[in-house]
Amino acid sequence: MSAIPKEEYLFKCTSACAGCSSSLCLRYVLKAAGPDTILVVPACCTSVIQGMYPGTAMNVPVYNIAFGAAAACASGLSNAFEARGEKTNVIVYAGDGGTGDIGIQALSGALERGTNFLYICYDNEAYGNTGMQRSGSTPLGARTTTTPGGKPTVKKDLDRIVEAHNPPYMATACSAYPLDLYKKVKKALSIEGPKFIHILAPCPPGWRYPAEKTVEMGKLAVKTGTWILYEREFGKLTINGPSKTAMKKPVPLEDYVRGQGRFKNVSPEIFDMMRQQVEQNIQRLSREEAGVC
Ligand SMILES: Cc1ncc(C[n+]2csc(CCOP(=O)(O)OP(=O)(O)O)c2C)c(N)n1
Ligand code: SF4
Numbered sequence: 597m598s599a600i601p602k603e604e605y606l607f608k609c610t611s612a613c614a615g616c617s618s619s620l621c622l623r624y625v626l627k628a629a630g631p632d633t634i635l636v637v638p639a640c641c642t643s644v645i646q647g648m649y650p651g652t653a654m655n656v657p658v659y660n661i662a663f664g665a666a667a668a669c670a671s672g673l674s675n676a677f678e679a680r681g682e683k684t685n686v687i688v689y690a691g692d693g694g695t696g697d698i699g700i701q702a703l704s705g706a707l708e709r710g711t712n713f714l715y716i717c718y719d720n721e722a723y724g725n726t727g728m729q730r731s732g733s734t735p736l737g738a739r740t741t742t743t744p745g746g747k748p749t750v751k752k753d754l755d756r757i758v759e760a761h762n763p764p765y766m767a768t769a770c771s772a773y774p775l776d777l778y779k780k781v782k783k784a785l786s787i788e789g790p791k792f793i794h795i796l797a798p799c800p801p802g803w804r805y806p807a808e809k810t811v812e813m814g815k816l817a818v819k820t821g822t823w824i825l826y827e828r829e830f831g832k833l834t835i836n837g838p839s840k841t842a843m844k845k846p847v848p849l850e851d852y853v854r855g856q857g858r859f860k861n862v863s864p865e866i867f868d869m870m871r872q873q874v875e876q877n878i879q880r881l882s883r884e885e886a887g888v889c
């Protein structure tokens with residue numbers, strides 16, 4: 597495994613909030629992908645972070661596209677590069693709203709057509725760019741500007757929707773484990789066809805925790821089993837490093853929940869439902885890895 601390259605493709609001093617983990621992830625994604633890459637970015641925090649024309653924080657070309665159209669745009673680019681006999685990485689970097697809600701139709705189409713691209717969803721569990729409204733990815737009980745009493749429904753299971761399309765490679769990652777993310781992007785780009793990586797990206801203003809706790813928050817998501825790191829290669833599931841330990845002996849969920857203002861005042865009933873959901877996910881993925889599902 598080669599060391600992470602020193603070259604930077606996302607420059608310093610962007611307009612990201614202090615402690616923004618999605619911009620940190622993008623930095624590692626681009627280091628893994630290298631200069632022969634085009635990034636497709638729909639409306640989301642990243643389209644602000646990239647800077648305002650004629651300035652830019654990006655050292656690769658970026659195609660900004662309408663909120664729901666990233667995967668369709670990437671399909672066209674991928675086909676165009678193929679027709680010209682050029683090998684360029686086509687990577688979508690989109691938020692959870694642009695992926696699991698408004699962009700799901702375009703994503704489904706591109707996966708089904710077998711588009712040769714990498715789709716990365718960085719999941720801050722809300723519509724961050726427009727002021728932290730709830731998205732389908734917002735977890736049960738979380739307060740957002742449109743769910744001031746806590747979200748009454750559970751987080752949409754985007755990964756199972758993607759899995760139903762049988763892509764050759766899909767994985768989860770978390771900003772608190774950048775080397776794991778880096779390796780997954782490298783691997784994904786070495787495989788032909790549609791690839792999908794879902795990154796949990798803690799967001800200080802959205803989750804309401806101090807900026808300096810952003811790495812700790814990601815680690816707690818994984819250690820409590822709330823977010824499970826895995827890869828599914830040609831249908832075969834592998835649970836990755838830190839999640840192996842977490843799934844056998846998870847840290848109490850309270851440790852993750854109590855550090856976030858968005859979960860303030862969650863009732864004991866909702867908290868029980870959150871815990872049950874974590875346990876169910878752990879069991880489901882453990883069974884799948886063991887081949888007993
Ligand atoms: C059709 C359409 N509806 C609404 C918007 C406004 N809008 C821009 S970004 C955004 C939220 C994006 O949320 P997400 O995809 O989760 O990315 P994040 O901002 O959290 O990074 C919304 C609602 C838009 N640009 N286009
Ligand atoms: S709102 Fe969240 S995801 Fe968006 S720039 Fe700020 S920290 Fe990053």
Ligand SMILES: [Mg+2]
Binds near residue numbers: 692723
């Ligand atoms: Mg979001």
